[in-house]
Amino acid sequence: MVTSSSLSLDDNTAFSNLVKYRQVVGSLQYVTLSWPDIAFAVNKVCQYMHAPTENHWSAVKRILRYLHGTVEHGMLIRCSSGSFKLLLxxxxxxxxxxxxxxxxxxxxxxxxxxxxxxxxxxxxxxxxxxxxxxxxxxxxxxxxxxxxxxxxxxxxxxxxxxxxxxxxxxxxxxxxxxxxxADIFTKPLPTPRFLFLRSKLQVVARP
Structure with a gap:
C-alpha cells in the first residue's frame, strides 16, 4: 500500500459496481494463504466491502498489480535436514x-x-x-x-x-x-522495508 495515503469511509465517490468489489476482495482473502505479504493490504480493503469508494477500488487494483508482478513468487518450504524439531x-x-x-x-x-x-x-x-x-x-x-x-x-x-x-x-x-x-501485517511500509520483511516470510521467487 502507498505509505503516504490512508483509506477511510466516504473518502471519494461511491464505487459503482458493489458486486465486483466484493467478488475481487473476497477472492484476495484466499490468496493471502500463499501470499501472506498482502495480508495487511487485503485486510484494509475488506473493511469497506459494505460501501466501497473509487479510492478503495484503486487500492484493490494496486494489490492486483502487485500480484501480477510477483506471480513467480511463493512461500519457500524447505525439507529439514537431520532429525525434525518443532519450535513455535x-x-x-x-x-x-x-x-x-x-x-x-x-x-x-x-x-x-x-x-x-x-x-x-x-x-x-x-x-x-x-x-x-x-x-x-x-x-x-x-x-x-x-x-x-x-x-x-x-x-x-x-x-x-x-x-x-x-x-x-x-x-x-x-x-x-x-x-x-509483524510490521508487514500492521502498517504500510516503504518498498525497501517491505521487501526485507517479505524475505523473512520466505516469500521468494520460485527457482
Whole structure:
C-alpha cells in the first residue's frame, strides 16, 4: 500500500459496481494463504466491502498489480535436514501500552491453541513457544511480578500472558524493531522495508 495515503469511509465517490468489489476482495482473502505479504493490504480493503469508494477500488487494483508482478513468487518450504524439531514462534506488536493486554493476550492465546492442536495430533514442540515483542517494557511486564502494582489498571485479560509465562508454557522475548516481522501485517511500509520483511516470510521467487 502507498505509505503516504490512508483509506477511510466516504473518502471519494461511491464505487459503482458493489458486486465486483466484493467478488475481487473476497477472492484476495484466499490468496493471502500463499501470499501472506498482502495480508495487511487485503485486510484494509475488506473493511469497506459494505460501501466501497473509487479510492478503495484503486487500492484493490494496486494489490492486483502487485500480484501480477510477483506471480513467480511463493512461500519457500524447505525439507529439514537431520532429525525434525518443532519450535513455535510468533511476533506480537505493542504500540501504546494500553493495547498491551489485547495484542499480547490474543497472540498468546493463538499460539497456545496451535500448540494444543499439534499435541492432539501427536506432534510435540521441542521447546517452549516464544512470543517475540519489540516493546521492551511489555517484555518486562509479562515476566516481572514487581511491576504488578503499577499495572492494576490493565484488565485481567493481559494477565493471561503473565500466567502462561509463570507456568512455563510461553516465553516472551524482546526483538529489535528492525527485525519485527509483524510490521508487514500492521502498517504500510516503504518498498525497501517491505521487501526485507517479505524475505523473512520466505516469500521468494520460485527457482
Amino acid at each position: 514462534t510468533c511476533y506480537g506488536k505493542v504500540i501504546p501500552i494500553s493495547l498491551l493486554k489485547l495484542s499480547q493476550m490474543l497472540t498468546g492465546m493463538e499460539i497456545q491453541m496451535i500448540d494444543a492442536l499439534l499435541n492432539e495430533l501427536g506432534i510435540r514442540s521441542s521447546s517452549t513457544p516464544i512470543l517475540w515483542c519489540d516493546n521492551l517494557g511489555a517484555t518486562y511486564l509479562s515476566a516481572n511480578p514487581i511491576f504488578h502494582a503499577r499495572t492494576k489498571h490493565v484488565e485481567i485479560d493481559y494477565h493471561f500472558v503473565r500466567e502462561k509465562v509463570a507456568q512455563g508454557d510461553l516465553r516472551v522475548q524482546h526483538i529489535s524493531t528492525h527485525d519485527q516481522i
